[in-house]
Amino acid sequence: MAFVNANYLKLKAGYLFPEIARRVNQFLQSHPDVPLIRLGIGDVTEPLPAACRQAMIQAVEEMGDRATFKGYGPEQGYPWLREKIAAHDFQARGCDIDASEIFISDGSKCDTGNILDIFGDGNRIAVTDPVYPVYVDTNVMAGHTGEANERGEYAGLVYLPLTAENHFTATLPSEPVDLIYLCFPNNPTGAVATREHLQAWVDYARAHNAIIFFDAAYEAFITDPAIPHSIYEIPGARECAIEFRSFSKNAGFTGTRCAFTVVPKGLKGQTPSGEAVELWSLWQRRQSTKFNGVSYIVQRGAEAVYSEAGQAQVRELVAFYMENARLIREKLTQAGFAVYGGVNAPYVWLKTPQGTGSWDFFDKLLHTCYVVGTPGAGFGAAGEGYLRLSAFNSRENVVEAMNRVVAAFG
Amino acid sequence: MAFVNANYLKLKAGYLFPEIARRVNQFLQSHPDVPLIRLGIGDVTEPLPAACRQAMIQAVEEMGDRATFKGYGPEQGYPWLREKIAAHDFQARGCDIDASEIFISDGSKCDTGNILDIFGDGNRIAVTDPVYPVYVDTNVMAGHTGEANERGEYAGLVYLPLTAENHFTATLPSEPVDLIYLCFPNNPTGAVATREHLQAWVDYARAHNAIIFFDAAYEAFITDPAIPHSIYEIPGARECAIEFRSFSKNAGFTGTRCAFTVVPKGLKGQTPSGEAVELWSLWQRRQSTKFNGVSYIVQRGAEAVYSEAGQAQVRELVAFYMENARLIREKLTQAGFAVYGGVNAPYVWLKTPQGTGSWDFFDKLLHTCYVVGTPGAGFGAAGEGYLRLSAFNSRENVVEAMNRVVAAFG
Numbered sequence: 138m139a140f141v142n143a144n145y146l147k148l149k150a151g152y153l154f155p156e157i158a159r160r161v162n163q164f165l166q167s168h169p170d171v172p173l174i175r176l177g178i179g180d181v182t183e184p185l186p187a188a189c190r191q192a193m194i195q196a197v198e199e200m201g202d203r204a205t206f207k208g209y210g211p212e213q214g215y216p217w218l219r220e221k222i223a224a225h226d227f228q229a230r231g232c233d234i235d236a237s238e239i240f241i242s243d244g245s246k247c248d249t250g251n252i253l254d255i256f257g258d259g260n261r262i263a264v265t266d267p268v269y270p271v272y273v274d275t276n277v278m279a280g281h282t283g284e285a286n287e288r289g290e291y292a293g294l295v296y297l298p299l300t301a302e303n304h305f306t307a308t309l310p311s312e313p314v315d316l317i318y319l320c321f322p323n324n325p326t327g328a329v330a331t332r333e334h335l336q337a338w339v340d341y342a343r344a345h346n347a348i349i350f351f352d353a354a355y356e357a358f359i360t361d362p363a364i365p366h367s368i369y370e371i372p373g374a375r376e377c378a379i380e381f382r383s384f385s386k387n388a389g390f391t392g393t394r395c396a397f398t399v400v401p402k403g404l405k406g407q408t409p410s411g412e413a414v415e416l417w418s419l420w421q422r423r424q425s426t427k428f429n430g431v432s433y434i435v436q437r438g439a440e441a442v443y444s445e446a447g448q449a450q451v452r453e454l455v456a457f458y459m460e461n462a463r464l465i466r467e468k469l470t471q472a473g474f475a476v477y478g479g480v481n482a483p484y485v486w487l488k489t490p491q492g493t494g495s496w497d498f499f500d501k502l503l504h505t506c507y508v509v510g511t512p513g514a515g516f517g518a519a520g521e522g523y524l525r526l527s528a529f530n531s532r533e534n535v536v537e538a539m540n541r542v543v544a545a546f547g
Numbered sequence: 548m549a550f551v552n553a554n555y556l557k558l559k560a561g562y563l564f565p566e567i568a569r570r571v572n573q574f575l576q577s578h579p580d581v582p583l584i585r586l587g588i589g590d591v592t593e594p595l596p597a598a599c600r601q602a603m604i605q606a607v608e609e610m611g612d613r614a615t616f617k618g619y620g621p622e623q624g625y626p627w628l629r630e631k632i633a634a635h636d637f638q639a640r641g642c643d644i645d646a647s648e649i650f651i652s653d654g655s656k657c658d659t660g661n662i663l664d665i666f667g668d669g670n671r672i673a674v675t676d677p678v679y680p681v682y683v684d685t686n687v688m689a690g691h692t693g694e695a696n697e698r699g700e701y702a703g704l705v706y707l708p709l710t711a712e713n714h715f716t717a718t719l720p721s722e723p724v725d726l727i728y729l730c731f732p733n734n735p736t737g738a739v740a741t742r743e744h745l746q747a748w749v750d751y752a753r754a755h756n757a758i759i760f761f762d763a764a765y766e767a768f769i770t771d772p773a774i775p776h777s778i779y780e781i782p783g784a785r786e787c788a789i790e791f792r793s794f795s796k797n798a799g800f801t802g803t804r805c806a807f808t809v810v811p812k813g814l815k816g817q818t819p820s821g822e823a824v825e826l827w828s829l830w831q832r833r834q835s836t837k838f839n840g841v842s843y844i845v846q847r848g849a850e851a852v853y854s855e856a857g858q859a860q861v862r863e864l865v866a867f868y869m870e871n872a873r874l875i876r877e878k879l880t881q882a883g884f885a886v887y888g889g890v891n892a893p894y895v896w897l898k899t900p901q902g903t904g905s906w907d908f909f910d911k912l913l914h915t916c917y918v919v920g921t922p923g924a925g926f927g928a929a930g931e932g933y934l935r936l937s938a939f940n941s942r943e944n945v946v947e948a949m950n951r952v953v954a955a956f957g
Contacts, residue, residue: 138725139670139726139756139757139758139817140725141667142829143818145829145833148832181618190607198600201595208592243839244838251837254688255551271836278837391839393843406550408553410553426681429656432802434842
């Protein structure tokens with residue numbers, strides 16, 4: 138009989154969002170007519186920018202003419218998209234990133250999982266707590282951990298707590314690590330990393346020859362001009378960091394699917410025998426062999442994000458969600474909650490009252506206000522006692538949800 | 548320093564198609580004005596079916612309205628697409644396959660690589676020779692092989708030669724194997740597997756508790772009604788086979804990107820300690836964790852393949868390429884070549900004359916006829932002495948290319 142990857146059996150059965158769906162469905166069965174408002178999962182709700190739609194319709198039409206039909210594209214993405222990303226998202230911010238270092242993909246979830254393909258066993262891996270579960274689960278699946286304990290922590294991972302005490306910015310590890318996952322603006326806490334904090338991480342990584350996986354999926358929501366959008370704004374980051382970006386949240390591409398990963402040339406890891414190997418070449422080979430590029434149509438839609446009209450539409454979209462976030466913060470504060478995030482990120486991280494457990498507060502919010510949040514404990518042990526609310530919804534729903542919260546808790 | 552996956556260093560530097568591109572470019576530099584005709588890479592050339600384009604344009608427009616906007620879809624694909632595939636491609640052929648067993652993806656290249664994620668180490672792996680290089684390279688990258696020898700064969704893999712003597716249908720292995728890659732209609736030889744041949748493989752797999760990875764990307768090109776389109780037409784295949792399918796070649800989706808994998812419920816592998824584990828659950832978890840679904844727009848395009856208009860348009864597209872294949876066979880035969888394939892597959896596999904090496908004949912065809920083929924040796928040691936010609940081109944180009952071949956060799 139064929140051997141399976143038994144590491145999968147270490148994964149905890151209930152992924153966060155299926156468990157939320159189960160509780161919500163159970164509640165709806167006994168209360169079928171309640172006007173439920175979902176501020177749980179971080180999915181966008183507003184229409185795709187017109188510039189992107191127009192570009193995609195034109196691309197579909199090109200597919201109808203033999204002269205402009207597109208078959209296989211480059212696995213790494215079309216040069217016209219890579220060049221616009223490099224120029225606009227990096228060079229315009231003073232980051233020394235070339236188009237050849239941009240790898241277009243169908244999602245940051247895929248990329249943050251797949252990146253482990255080019256890394257070996259034996260690395261010491263650090264994640265924050267709370268954390269986007271994909272970072273942890275993909276390491277479990279790759280055999281980089283032991284079993285989970287009763288708090289859901291996997292043996293072999295180094296957990297860096299994000300707490301109110303450290304302003305939800307991970308403290309440098311006290312033990313040496315080789316791979317470090319950082320996500321800023323942070324999912325789920327909504328915290329951001331200052332230039333000084335990122336510089337400390339880059340300095341740590343260079344001193345320890347570690348690699349930082351920097352997930353900047355939410356960079357578009359940064360409103361404070363002092364906060365870096367890319368880790369490559371930090372001197373030395375080319376020597377220690379891979380960055381993940383997405384069109385999901387800025388341009389509403391969660392259902393359209395386009396993202397990219399930046400792997401600087403010259404960035405290196407080593408073989409067990411100590412030979413230095415360039416990661417760019419490995420990722421280039423990985424993508425050429427196990428990926429066939431993003432749909433031409435979708436890449437044209439992503440390219441339109443960088444047009445003048447696209448830029449204006451994306452700014453408007455981001456501003457819309459950020460006004461939701463502001464409203465959520467304001468009303469939660471009015472209701473007496475301690476709240477974090479929501480200023481440079483579309484997530485508000487609220488402290489549950491009087492030490493209520495995350496899941497208990499989730500249930501209370503569901504049953505009392507008909508509002509769905511995401512229990513902080515679902516993102517890791519240090520998320521216990523918190524709940525995440527997302528700004529991705531209509532204004533009307535956000536206002537109504539917050540009115541209910543104020544009425545129930547204020 | 549972080550450890551890399553050193554298995555990548557075992558990969559041979561020159562992947563087949565880059566080497567072809569290098570030789571073609573070198574030739575074009577010294578002969579910039581030759582009317583080159585490319586019958587090398589297996590990429591489609593004709594417009595996307597109108598039904599697919601219409602459906603995609605409508606889907607883009609839905610994205611512009613909050614009421615019909617689509618965010619994250621199910622990672623496994625939308626039920627309406629999975630149900631149409633199950634009904635049309637499987638149930639209509641008598642295959643007992645349910646929609647829940649269909650996993651929509653962005654490509655068969657990705658799927659045939661990613662499937663290894665759910666399998667462990669220690670499996671004995673069989674591939675045909677010649678073979679689609681991705682099967683081999685992804686096993687090398689996963690650490691399932693040793694180094695390559697001078698013939699390009701990796702230690703630890705079991706190679707099953709496809710030769711004129713065995714009618715290009717793999718002979719059952721003489722040693723026990725656990726994972727078996729089969730591709731029929733075959734890339735590159737254009738051969739097909741009869742019902743009896745597939746039954747022998749299913750019987751072998753069940754007797755040895757092996758899993759067959761059945762790549763049916765070219766099933767639409769089968770013209771002989773006696774040839775199975777799916778391995779699930781064979782009794783017992785649900786207990787031993789995973790099937791890969793694609794919209795790339797039937798509907799011209801190579802640049803649009805949609806495919807699917809069939810994992811029957813109840814199909815099992817084992818842990819090192821001998822516990823049986825269902826593969827469907829592992830693949831479901833793998834896709835939920837490391838993938839975020841195919842673009843809604845593209846899935847609507849794929850769904851349109853199953854409309855009445857879509858079916859007629861796909862039939863016309865396939866018939867167009869198969870007439871190209873017929874012409875290639877006819878003219879090559881007229882020119883005195885021994886030819887295989889091209890009847891139930893879009894590839895013609897020609898024996899090079901007088902024992903000429905694959906690459907030498909590739910060069911001769913390029914320099915004499917300005918026609919680009921694919922050297923058989925690029926697909927494996929047993930492909931030496933063969934060359935693949937693809938039927939994916941305009942009628943005009945195919946006719947012109949064949950006239951040149953007849954003039955040069957006839």
